[in-house]
Amino acid sequence: MLFQIKQLLLHYREIHTETLVSSSHLRRWKEVNKLFPCETSDVLHCESVDECLQPFRLSVSTLQSVSTRLKKDMIRGLGKHTHHRAPVKMLPTFVRATPDGTEKGDFLALDLGGTNFRVLHVRILEDEQRVVKMDSQICAIPQEIMLGHGEKLFDHIAACLAEFLDSHELKGQTLPLGFTFSFPCEQLDIDKSVLIRWTKGFNCSGVEGEDVVRLLREAIHRRGDYDIGSVAMVNDTVGTMMSCGYRDQSCEIGMIIGTGTNACYMEEMRNVKRVEGEDGRMCINTEWGGFGDDGSLRDIQTDFDLVVDKTSLNPGIHTYEKMISGMYLGEIARLVLVKLTEDKLLFDGQVSDALQTPGRFETRFISEIEDTGLENTQRILTELDLNWSLGDVRLVWLVCDTISTRSAQLCAAALATIANRIRNNRGLDHLKTTVGVDGTVFKKHPNFSQQLQATVRLLAPRCDITFLVSEDGSGKGAAMVTAVAQVMCFLDQINK
Numbered sequence: 314m315l316f317q318i319k320q321l322l323l324h325y326r327e328i329h330t331e332t333l334v335s336s337s338h339l340r341r342w343k344e345v346n347k348l349f350p351c352e353t354s355d356v357l358h359c360e361s362v363d364e365c366l367q368p369f370r371l372s373v374s375t376l377q378s379v380s381t382r383l384k385k386d387m388i389r390g391l392g393k394h395t396h397h398r399a400p401v402k403m404l405p406t407f408v409r410a411t412p413d414g415t416e417k418g419d420f421l422a423l424d425l426g427g428t429n430f431r432v433l434h435v436r437i438l439e440d441e442q443r444v445v446k447m448d449s450q451i452c453a454i455p456q457e458i459m460l461g462h463g464e465k466l467f468d469h470i471a472a473c474l475a476e477f478l479d480s481h482e483l484k485g486q487t488l489p490l491g492f493t494f495s496f497p498c499e500q501l502d503i504d505k506s507v508l509i510r511w512t513k514g515f516n517c518s519g520v521e522g523e524d525v526v527r528l529l530r531e532a533i534h535r536r537g538d539y540d541i542g543s544v545a546m547v548n549d550t551v552g553t554m555m556s557c558g559y560r561d562q563s564c565e566i567g568m569i570i571g572t573g574t575n576a577c578y579m580e581e582m583r584n585v586k587r588v589e590g591e592d593g594r595m596c597i598n599t600e601w602g603g604f605g606d607d608g609s610l611r612d613i614q615t616d617f618d619l620v621v622d623k624t625s626l627n628p629g630i631h632t633y634e635k636m637i638s639g640m641y642l643g644e645i646a647r648l649v650l651v652k653l654t655e656d657k658l659l660f661d662g663q664v665s666d667a668l669q670t671p672g673r674f675e676t677r678f679i680s681e682i683e684d685t686g687l688e689n690t691q692r693i694l695t696e697l698d699l700n701w702s703l704g705d706v707r708l709v710w711l712v713c714d715t716i717s718t719r720s721a722q723l724c725a726a727a728l729a730t731i732a733n734r735i736r737n738n739r740g741l742d743h744l745k746t747t748v749g750v751d752g753t754v755f756k757k758h759p760n761f762s763q764q765l766q767a768t769v770r771l772l773a774p775r776c777d778i779t780f781l782v783s784e785d786g787s788g789k790g791a792a793m794v795t796a797v798a799q800v801m802c803f804l805d806q807i808n809k
Contacts, residue, residue, distance in 0.1 A: 452470075475539055566578045678713075694709065714760075
């Protein structure tokens with residue numbers, strides 16, 4: 314039996330010589346074998362399961378090809394005449410600098426992106442070079458407001474903001490405000506953002522096609538009992554970069570890998586053809602989740618990816634995101650487990666009703682299973698009404714590890730594309746930069762960060778990248794965007 318396990322491990326290493334697998338990955342596989350001893354039939358099952366999982370395994374050359382394709386789409390997205398048909402939208406954010414440590418003052422932040430929204434008061438202390446989150450309050454948005462007229466929504470936001478200012482004795486001050494509005498928008502300036510369409514269950518009339526900053530100001534003016542200063546619209550990815558940028562001023566990339574995935578970075582103004590001006594830099598919101606929406610990634614999509622896309626709320630949209638992010642990884646794993654069970658490679662061929670239910674295998678299960686905790690895995694499989702053996706546990710671990718590894722590698726390919734672009738833009742032989750990162754997949758998966766960083770080192774060998782986990786990008790980050798925007802506005806007035 315020991316000989317057969319060794320043979321399987323050799324086979325596993327052999328088939329991964331070209332498919333990027335780290336030594337730590339193989340080490341984890343050996344640990345699983347120690348924890349969950351297998352029978353002879355399990356070894357044969359492993360080989361069959363491995364064959365099923367092969368389409369998820371990406372070679373270095375494939376990842377390099379993905380990076381090359383993304384690079385071309387990024388250029389299309391930046392183009393004045395090509396951006397409208399580019400799957401990677403490369404949206405200008407009008408954020409023209411990262412923090413330099415001199416920012417200071419009091420700021421308000423609004424974070425609207427779901428059935429609740431947050432109001433925050435943030436104080437930035439220059440002398441201590443730190444951000445202090447003073448106070449915050451969560452406000453609910455009733456269903457009737459989410460589906461009613463837009464004026465009522467913004468009146469509700471203005472009322473909650475007034476209550477917050479009252480309770481914290483801030484109503485006499487006119488404070489600048491950072492507004493994180495997590496819906497698809499066309500940003501026309503730092504303080505002008507037009508809603509393209511509602512998502513996430515909102516359908517307020519009279520808002521699509523309108524400037525949401527203007528609607529907020531009008532609601533505040535209708536009340537007449539307080540006012541706000543300058544407003545900066547903030548994308549959550551940009552907020553992540555800016556909140557980390559105050560702690561590490563070499564941070565010029567923001568990345569989110571959670572329910573969804575996206576990234577932003579500082580691009581040279583000469584390359585941003587949709588905005589006038591050649592000097593300096595501007596933060597670009599890549600919206601890289603749409604990469605592949607034109608079919609350019611069909612060669613690496615598995616049959617399971619195609620099913621996930623077809624049964625999603627937005628078929629044909631956010632192709633890359635559906636292969637990477639937490640909203641979809643659990644469902645991909647579920648579909649694979651169903652297929653393997655139907656092929657009698659798992660659970661004695663018995664598929665439970667729970668496993669057949671879409672969405673029932675949650676992405677957090679992947680993280681828990683990959684921690685190789687026997688009790689966690691037993692509990693999850695039992696909750697799914699599955700009759701499992703120790704051999705099944707090993708194979709379920711292999712499925713989860715393969716799917717999360719592909720996610721990390723694809724994310725790394727996109728990040729390496731951005732880092733290489735920044736280095737080439739600046740004519741540098743070597744780039745040293747920091748990525749501000751947020752999202753539950755990055756933070757909570759036991760191996761995701763390690764796999765991502767190892768892959769980035771391979772694909773961007775001339776870039777030295779540090780990763781810094783964001784602290785409240787939509788709160789502190791929004792305040793930081795507002796602070797930097799104020800400084801840039803002041804400098805523009807001086808130079809006029």
